[in-house]
Amino acid sequence: MSRSESDMHRHPGAATDLADHAPGDEPREDSGHWVRNANLGLGLSILLTAAAFLLAGRPIIYAPAIPAALLVLAIAQMGVHLVFFLHITTGPDNTNNVLALAFGVLVVFLIVLGSIWIMGHLALNMMPMERMEQMQH
Numbered sequence: 001m002s003r004s005e006s007d008m009h010r011h012p013g014a015a016t017d018l019a020d021h022a023p024g025d026e027p028r029e030d031s032g033h034w035v036r037n038a039n040l041g042l043g044l045s046i047l048l049t050a051a052a053f054l055l056a057g058r059p060i061i062y063a064p065a066i067p068a069a070l071l072v073l074a075i076a077q078m079g080v081h082l083v084f085f086l087h088i089t090t091g092p093d094n095t096n097n098v099l100a101l102a103f104g105v106l107v108v109f110l111i112v113l114g115s116i117w118i119m120g121h122l123a124l125n126m127m128p129m130e131r132m133e134q135m136q137h
Helices: 003-010 031-057 063-085 092-125 129-136
Strands: none
Touching: 031 063
C-alpha cells in the first residue's frame, strides 16, 4: 500500500486537498455555484415580499388570519436571508455563527421584554394626571 493510500485509510475524509480545511474556512466553490445561490435567494425574497404585499392588500384569505400569515412569511424571509445571503447553516464549521446568532436573538428578546415590563410598571405606578395638576397649583 502506498503512502497516499494509507493516509486515505487513516483519514477517510482526506481524499483530496480540497476536503481538508480548517473550521470556518469554506472550501472553494466555482463562481457559477455562488451566482446560482444568490439568484435563488433573490428570487425567493422577491416571491415572499410579493406574497406579503398581496396578502395585505387584497382579500385573499380570512381577514383575522392576515397577521399570522404575514408573520409566517416574515419568518420565511428571515430564513432565506440567513441561508442564502449570510450563509448561516447548521454545518460543523458554522457553529460559532449559529451561536452568535442565537445570542443576538436572546439579547434582543431580553431588551424588548425588559422594556415592555418597565413601561408596564411605570404606567401602573404613575400618579394620575389630575393629582399632578393639583400639586402644581
